[in-house]
Amino acid sequence: MGRAPCCDKANVKKGPWSPEEDAKLKTYIEKYGTGGNWIALPQKIGLKRCGKSCRLRWLNYLRPNIKHGGFSEEEDRIILSLYISIGSRWSIIAAQLPGRTDNDIKNYWNTRLKKKLLGKQLPNQSRNVKQEGKKNYTNNNLSHVSITTEGSSSQSSTTSWSEINMPLYHKMASNQMSVASSLIGSVVTYPSELDEMFNFNQVKLEGLDGLYGEISTNWSNEVSELMFPSMTPSLQGMQQLCGPVDEQVHLGMQ
DNA sequence: AATCCCGCCAACCGCGTAACT
DNA sequence: CAGTTACGCGGTTGGCGGGAT
Known part of the structure; x- marks a missing residue:
């Protein structure tokens, strides 16, 4: 007995999002919000995506005021100090950096900052x-x-x-x-x-x-x-x- | 020019837990 | 209070692009 899947894997599209899917999701959320139910959201919009996938796409990419790349030295410093103090709590670290997502910071840390x-x-x-x-x-x-x-x-x-x-x-x-x-x-x-x-x-x-x-x-x-x-x-x-x-x-x- | 290698990053997966019934 | 459901998080994976050979 494993954990029940959050959605019907067979009928769910995976992989990179198309501009059309992005537009659908963005338009809907900006208009109506998430409704507090990510699982139901893709069905309402007519997207063949898992709710978790929609949530991730919105939070990491479509949400307004998201910054990508181009981390400043000040941001480096903040990330570093917070990592030192609280470890890999990326969501908390992201909360201290407006416009940055936990995924972005995690990737940045794993691929660049750590190597530095x-x-x-x-x-x-x-x-x-x-x-x-x-x-x-x-x-x-x-x-x-x-x-x-x-x-x-x-x-x-x-x-x-x-x-x-x-x-x-x-x-x-x-x-x-x-x-x-x-x-x-x-x-x-x-x-x-x-x-x-x-x-x-x-x-x-x-x-x-x-x-x-x-x-x-x-x-x-x-x-x-x-x-x-x-x-x-x-x-x-x-x-x-x-x-x-x-x-x-x-x-x-x- | 072709192939390989590596870095980057978007996306997925599974777990812990809060919220709900 | 126990069981179920959905959310949020962190770890990991896989594809793509660019540089090296």
Whole structure:
């Protein structure tokens, strides 16, 4: 017994959308909206498409004010900092970049941004981070998640998720963009390990606002030290990637 | 000129979960 | 409260185009 298909696969067209299909979908949604039911939408319009496919097409391509390609350095910075802090939560990252879709950002990250970072790999600084109990969390109880870091030596340590990320989220809520530049300087020095390092950041968020309570104003240093306690932060990697980054972290709250 | 290779990106798939009955 | 349905998300795939050989 598998999951029931969302539509009749045999009678559904797949593959690239034609201009006619685009026009039908766009015209209808602009006129009547989605009606809150994507599954029924293609039948109403007379499209032989799956509702999920219609939804995706609308969200990623037909929706007004969608931007494609041409990511700015500022956008790079934002994507990078959010990836560092929350992992591959593309929809949340996209929400911080008006006109960008999660799919676009995901593609951009996987095909370009990640490679930019990998290309600047520093030798002999490997570090593995494993997430344990990845799914052992709820939106309101993030502190239950813990991560284990394993250095190249035999030593290992366990740090609670909230210890690492609570200051970060709080700061993002109050000053999202400052987070980008402040984090970048301390983390991007170790690009080759990003994927492994960031595996622990899989906690689902409802948004970036108002998540946590009071924190120290020295939060950025705390975060970087918690994440990489044995490493000395350097700005070099980020400056190569995104241009000059202030050595001193300037935050709106300070 | 032909073929191969690789990067990019649109689209699909399957899962988790919210909403509904 | 349990079962069902639909939505939203992230991972993955496949086709296309352009550069390299």
